[in-house]
Amino acid sequence: MKLDAKIPGGPIAEKWDRHRFELKLVNPANKRKFNIIVVGTGLAGGSAAASLAELGYYVKSFCIQDTPRRAHSIAAQGGINAAKNYANDGDSIWRLFYDTVKGGDFRAREANVYRLAQISNNIIDQCVAQGVPFARDYGGLLANRSFGGAQVSRTFYARGQTGQQLLLGAYSALNRQIAEGRVEMFPRREMLDLVIVDGKARGIVARNLITGESERHVADAVVLCTGGYGNVYFLSTNAMACNVTATHRAYKRGAYFGNPCFTQIHPTCIPVHGDTQSKLTLMSESLRNDGRVWVPKQKGDTRAPSQIPEDERDYYLERKYPSFGNLVPRDVASRNAKDQCDAGKGVGETGLAVYLDFADAIKRDGQDVIEQKYGNLFQMYEKITAQNPYETPMMIYPAVHYTMGGLWVDYNLMSTIDGLFVLGEANFSDHGANRLGASALMQGLADGYFVLPYTIGGYLTGTDLQPVSTSHAAFEASEQLITAQVDKLLSIQGKRTVDDFHRTLGLIMWDYCGMSRNDEGLNKARQKIQELRGEFWENVLVPGQGSDFNQSLERAGRVADFLEFAELMIIDALERRESCGGHFNEAFQTQENEALRDDDNCSYVSAWEYQGIDAEPVLHKEPLEFENVKLAQRSYK
Amino acid sequence: MTKNINLTLKVWRQKNSSAAGNFERLEAKDISTDMSFLEMLDIINEKLTLEGKEPIAFDHDCREGICGQCGSVINGRPHGPEKGTTLCQLHMRHFADGDELVIEPFRARAFKVVKDLAVDRSPLDQLIQAGGYISANTGAAPDANALPISKETAEMAFDAAACIGCGACIAACPNASAMLFIGAKVSHLNLLPQGKSEADKRTLGMVRKMDTLGFGNCTNERECEAECPKEISITNIARLNRGFIKASLFSSEK
Numbered sequence: 081m082k083l084d085a086k087i088p089g090g091p092i093a094e095k096w097d098r099h100r101f102e103l104k105l106v107n108p109a110n111k112r113k114f115n116i117i118v119v120g121t122g123l124a125g126g127s128a129a130a131s132l133a134e135l136g137y138y139v140k141s142f143c144i145q146d147t148p149r150r151a152h153s154i155a156a157q158g159g160i161n162a163a164k165n166y167a168n169d170g171d172s173i174w175r176l177f178y179d180t181v182k183g184g185d186f187r188a189r190e191a192n193v194y195r196l197a198q199i200s201n202n203i204i205d206q207c208v209a210q211g212v213p214f215a216r217d218y219g220g221l222l223a224n225r226s227f228g229g230a231q232v233s234r235t236f237y238a239r240g241q242t243g244q245q246l247l248l249g250a251y252s253a254l255n256r257q258i259a260e261g262r263v264e265m266f267p268r269r270e271m272l273d274l275v276i277v278d279g280k281a282r283g284i285v286a287r288n289l290i291t292g293e294s295e296r297h298v299a300d301a302v303v304l305c306t307g308g309y310g311n312v313y314f315l316s317t318n319a320m321a322c323n324v325t326a327t328h329r330a331y332k333r334g335a336y337f338g339n340p341c342f343t344q345i346h347p348t349c350i351p352v353h354g355d356t357q358s359k360l361t362l363m364s365e366s367l368r369n370d371g372r373v374w375v376p377k378q379k380g381d382t383r384a385p386s387q388i389p390e391d392e393r394d395y396y397l398e399r400k401y402p403s404f405g406n407l408v409p410r411d412v413a414s415r416n417a418k419d420q421c422d423a424g425k426g427v428g429e430t431g432l433a434v435y436l437d438f439a440d441a442i443k444r445d446g447q448d449v450i451e452q453k454y455g456n457l458f459q460m461y462e463k464i465t466a467q468n469p470y471e472t473p474m475m476i477y478p479a480v481h482y483t484m485g486g487l488w489v490d491y492n493l494m495s496t497i498d499g500l501f502v503l504g505e506a507n508f509s510d511h512g513a514n515r516l517g518a519s520a521l522m523q524g525l526a527d528g529y530f531v532l533p534y535t536i537g538g539y540l541t542g543t544d545l546q547p548v549s550t551s552h553a554a555f556e557a558s559e560q561l562i563t564a565q566v567d568k569l570l571s572i573q574g575k576r577t578v579d580d581f582h583r584t585l586g587l588i589m590w591d592y593c594g595m596s597r598n599d600e601g602l603n604k605a606r607q608k609i610q611e612l613r614g615e616f617w618e619n620v621l622v623p624g625q626g627s628d629f630n631q632s633l634e635r636a637g638r639v640a641d642f643l644e645f646a647e648l649m650i651i652d653a654l655e656r657r658e659s660c661g662g663h664f665n666e667a668f669q670t671q672e673n674e675a676l677r678d679d680d681n682c683s684y685v686s687a688w689e690y691q692g693i694d695a696e697p698v699l700h701k702e703p704l705e706f707e708n709v710k711l712a713q714r715s716y717k
Numbered sequence: 718m719t720k721n722i723n724l725t726l727k728v729w730r731q732k733n734s735s736a737a738g739n740f741e742r743l744e745a746k747d748i749s750t751d752m753s754f755l756e757m758l759d760i761i762n763e764k765l766t767l768e769g770k771e772p773i774a775f776d777h778d779c780r781e782g783i784c785g786q787c788g789s790v791i792n793g794r795p796h797g798p799e800k801g802t803t804l805c806q807l808h809m810r811h812f813a814d815g816d817e818l819v820i821e822p823f824r825a826r827a828f829k830v831v832k833d834l835a836v837d838r839s840p841l842d843q844l845i846q847a848g849g850y851i852s853a854n855t856g857a858a859p860d861a862n863a864l865p866i867s868k869e870t871a872e873m874a875f876d877a878a879a880c881i882g883c884g885a886c887i888a889a890c891p892n893a894s895a896m897l898f899i900g901a902k903v904s905h906l907n908l909l910p911q912g913k914s915e916a917d918k919r920t921l922g923m924v925r926k927m928d929t930l931g932f933g934n935c936t937n938e939r940e941c942e943a944e945c946p947k948e949i950s951i952t953n954i955a956r957l958n959r960g961f962i963k964a965s966l967f968s969s970e971k
C-alpha cells in the first residue's frame with residue numbers, strides 16, 4: 081500500500097480552509113444515525129467525544145480510569161501554546177508554525193503543523209468560554225509566559241495545573257453530553273482489540289476491568305485517543321496506566337506505526353532515588369524561565385551548593401547557548417545534562433543530577449513573585465525530596481516524558497485502516513523528532529475540538545457502511561484471542577512478577593534506546609528484548625483470576641505489548657541513519673556534539689507495517705517536503 | 718536522611734462489592750523512608766504475589782497528587798496524616814519505626830467498595846452531569862480577551878477549581894455529604910462571568926442530585942476541609958448555601 085498523506089493543494093495558509101470547504105458534509109438528520117467509538121478521555125478523546133456529540137453523532141466513550149476526569153492529561157503542568165500575540169512580542173501563526181517545525185528538527189509534516197498553529201487561537205477562546213481559569217494580569221486580561229524552544233511569550237497557563245484545568249473543561253463538556261444522552265460513558269474499560277470488517281474499523285472489544293468480562297461494541301468509525309507509550313521505559317513521568325496496548329493492537333491489525341523511536345526525554349525531573357521507585361516526577365519546564373542550570377566546574381566536587389562560589393560554577397547552558405540560554409529545547413537540555421554527569425560533574429547522592437537554581441530570581445523578583453509562579457511545583461518538590469527549593473537549588477535529571485511516535489495518520493487524522501482515526505499523543509503527527517513544551521496540550525485539543533469533527537464527516541459520507549452486529553465472526557475471533565491470552569497469562573504461574581519484567585525491560589530501553597544510542601547497543605538491546613519476551617511467556621507470575629478486578633492481570637497484558645513494541649522502537653532507531661531531535665545516534669553528530677541530520681536521505685516519516693511477532697516489519701516511507709520552511713541545522717546559540 | 722523502618726499494617730480486604738470484608742495483618746519490613754506510601758504498598762504486593770497470594774487492590778494513576786484516583790483511610794484519616802497531601806504524595810519519612818497503620822477504603826453510603834481499597838466514586842460524575850459545566854458548544858466562543866476577568870475573581874475561581882475529585886471530603890464527613898465537592902464546582906463556575914447565566918440552574922441541579930444519590934447533609938462538622946488534600950476551603954459551602962437559598966426563592970429554575 082502506498083502512503084498517501086492527503087495533503088490538500090494550494091498555499092499552506094489556505095490548505096485547511098480549502099479542505100474544510102471541499103469535505104462533504106453530513107446531513108444533520110443523518111448524524112444521529114452514526115455511532116462513533118472514542119477510546120480515551122484525555123484532552124484529545126474528551127474534546128473529540130464532546131464535540132462529536134454536540135454535532136449530533138452518537139458517541140461511546142471509553143477509559144481505563146474510574147472516571148474520564150483522571151486521564152493522564154490531568155497531570156500536565158506548564159501550559160498550552162497559542163499564536164495570539166497578546167504579549168505583542170512579534171508572535172504570529174507563522175512563527176508558531178516555524179518554531180514547531182524547527183523544534184521538531186524538521187521531521188514533521190508542514191501542512192499539519194501549520195493547521196495546528198492556526199487552530200491554536202480557537203482553543204484558547206473555547207477553553208475560556210468553558211470556564212478554564214487561565215492566569216490573568218491585573219487588568220483582567222490573559223497572561224503568558226515563555227517556554228523552551230521559543231523566544232516569544234505565547235504560553236497560556238493555569239498555575240502549574242494547566243492540564244488539569246483544560247481537562248476539566250473537556251470533561252465538563254463531555255458530561256453535559258452524557259447528561260443529554262448523546263454520549264454513553266464506559267469507564268474502567270480497556271480496549272484490547274480493534275475489530276475490522278470489510279477492511280474498515282467497525283468496533284472494539286474491551287475488558288470490563290471490574291468483572292473481567294469481554295464487551296463487544298460496534299461503530300461506524302473508531303477514534304483512538306489513548307495517549308503515549310513512555311512507560312515502555314518503566315520509569316517515566318507518565319501516569320501508571322499509560323500504555324501502548326490500544327495502538328499496538330491496532331498496529332497488529334494493520335495500522336502502520338509512525339516513527340516509533342522518537343521519544344522525548346525531559347530535562348527537568350526529580351532524580352531517581354532508589355531501585356524501588358515506581359515513577360518519576362516532572363518539574364515543569366516553565367521553571368527554566370527563572371531557574372539557572374549549573375554544575376560545579378570541578379569533577380567530583382561534593383561541597384554543598386551554597387559552599388561553591390560563583391566562579392567555581394559552570395552555568396553550562398548559558399555558556400554554550402548564549403541566545404537561548406536555559407531555554408534551549410528539551411532534547412538539547414537533556415543531552416547536555418547527561419554529558420555533564422557522564423563527565424563526573426553530576427551532583428547529589430547518585431551523581432546523576434544537576435542544579436536548577438532560583439537564588440538569582442528570588443533576589444531579583446522577591447520570593448512572593450516566585451511563589452506565585454511556581455508555588456505548587458516547589459511544594460511538590462519539597463514533598464518528594466524533603467528539601468526547600470527557596471533555600472537550596474533543586475536537583476534535576478532527565479526522564480522519559482513523551483512519545484512523538486504513534487500510529488501514522490494522514491491529514492484527516494485517519495490511519496492506514498479506513499475508519500480508524502488517531503488523535504493526540506497516540507498519533508505520530510505534528511511534533512517531528514522533538515516536541516516543544518506546551519504543544520501537546522495544544523495538539524490534543526486541536527485534534528479533538530477542531531480537526532476530527534470535520535474530517536470524520538468526510539469519511540462517513542463518502543463510505544458505504546453496511547450494518548454489522550456484535551456476533552460477526554470478526555468480533556468472535558477477537559474475543560477468542562483475548563480470552564486465550566488471559567488464560568495463558570494466568571496459567572504460566574512462573575517465578576517473576578509482572579513489574580519485575582517491566583523494570584528489566586525499562587532498564588534495557590533506557591540504557592540502549594534512551595538519550596543517546598549507537599548501533600552496537602541497539603542490536604544488543606534487540607536481542608535482550610527477545611530473550612526477555614521469551615522468558616516472560618514462560619516465567620511470569622500473574623496472581624488471581626480472569627473474571628475479577630485483577631490489576632496484576634491488567635498490567636501483564638500491557639507489559640506483554642510493551643515487550644513486543646520495544647523491539648519495533650529498536651528496529652526503527654537502527655533504521656534511521658541520522659540523528660534528529662530526540663533520536664541521537666552517536667555515529668551522527670556534529671563537531672560540537674549536536675544531532676547531525678541527513679536531509680538528503682532521511683527527510684521521511686517511517687511507517688511500519690506489521691508482519692507477525694517474529695517477522696521483520698515492512699518499512700514504508702512518507703517523504704517530507706519542506707516548501708515553506710528552510711531546512712537548517714538547528715542552532716540555539 | 719534516608720533510613721529503613723518496619724511497620725505493621727492492618728489492611729482491609731474485601732473480594733468484591735457484595736462480599737464481607739475483614740482486616741488482614743501484614744508486616745512491612747525494611748521500608749525506605751524515601752518511598753511514597755503507594756511504593757510501600759507496591760513492595761507488599763510484590764511480596765504477596767511471590768508468596769502465591771492475591772495482592773491488595775488499590776486505585777492510583779498519576780502518583781503526583783493531581784488525578785484524584787488514589788486515596789485510602791490511614792489510621793482514620795483520608796489520605797493519611799499529612800495536611801494538604803494525597804496518599805500518593807505521602808512519604809514514609811512521616812512514619813516511625815514500629816508504627817501500626819490501619820488502612821481502609823473510603824467509606825460512604827454513595828461509594829461501593831469494588832475490591833479491597835478500591836471504591837466506586839462514579840456518583841461524583843453524576844453530580845457534575847447535574848450542572849457542573851458551562852454550556853459552550855465547540856466553535857461558538859468569542860475572543861478569549863473579549864471578556865476581561867479581574868485577577869482576584871480568576872484566582873478565587875481557581876482556588877475552587879483545584880478540586881481533584883478524590884472524594885476524601887465525603888469519606889471524612891460523618892454524614893458522607895458531598896457539599897465541599899459541589900461547593901467547589903459551583904463556586905468555580907458561578908464566580909466567573911461565563912458561568913453566571915446558568916448559575917441558579919447549576920446550584921439547584923447539583924444540590925438536588927446530591928440528595929438523590931445517597932450523600933448526606935452538611936451539618937457543619939468541617940472534617941471535609943481538614944482532610945481535603947487540595948485544601949479546598951469551606952467558604953465554598955457557605956457560598957453554595959447562599960446561592961441555593963437565593964435560587965430556591967427567586968429563580969424561575971425550580
Ligand SMILES: Cc1cc2nc3c(=O)[nH]c(=O)nc-3n(C[C@H](O)[C@H](O)[C@H](O)COP(=O)(O)OP(=O)(O)OC[C@H]3O[C@@H](n4cnc5c(N)ncnc54)[C@H](O)[C@@H]3O)c2cc1C
Nearest residue numbers: 120121122123124144153158159271307504505518520521
Ligand atoms: C507530567 C507531565 C506534564 C506535562 N506537561 C505538559 C505541558 O505543560 N504542556 C503540554 O503541552 N504537554 C504536557 N505534557 C504532555 C501532555 O500532557 C500529553 O501529551 C497529553 O496530555 C496527552 O493527551 P492525550 O489525550 O493524547 O492522552 P492521555 O491524556 O494520556 O489520555 C489517554 C486516555 O486513553 C485511555 N486509554 C489508554 N489506553 C486505553 C485502552 N487500551 N482502553 C481504553 N482506554 C485507554 C486512558 O484511560 C486515558 O483516558 C505533559 C506530560 C506529562 C507526563
Ligand code: SF4
Nearest residue numbers: 880881883884886945
Ligand atoms: S473537595 Fe477536596 S477532598 Fe473533596 S473531592 Fe475535591 S479535592 Fe477531594
Ligand code: FES
Nearest residue numbers: 778780785787805
Ligand atoms: S495517584 Fe493521582 S492523585 Fe494520587
